[in-house]
Amino acid sequence: MKHLTVRLTRAYDGGPLAVIDGLPGDGAELRPRQIRQLAYALARVADETEKRKLTHRGRPLPDELRTFGVG
Numbered sequence: 836m837k838h839l840t841v842r843l844t845r846a847y848d849g850g851p852l853a854v855i856d857g858l859p860g861d862g863a864e865l866r867p868r869q870i871r872q873l874a875y876a877l878a879r880v881a882d883e884t885e886k887r888k889l890t891h892r893g894r895p896l897p898d899e900l901r902t903f904g905v906g
Contacts, residue, residue: 837905841880843887844898853884857905869906876905 839857846852858873859865865873880903889896 839876839880839903839905841883841901841903842898843884843901845889845895849889851884851887851889853880855880872906876903879903 837857839855841856842854844852844854855877883901887899
């Protein structure tokens with residue numbers, strides 16, 4: 836199983852942001868099943884990024900490093 840390593844953080848405007856390592860690069864050859872697995876993992880990343888609390892008592896929370904399985 837491959838993994839996406841994701842840093843959940845904040846964008847310059849204070850909104851939620853995910854920095855993702857482990858995505859296929861240029862020229863990636865993926866079968867339909869692999870594309871669906873990647874899409875599922877990315878949808879999970881999006882959900883976790885949106886629901887993550889960004890501040891506590893008006894102060895930014897530290898970045899959070901997460902791993903999401905693909906496949």
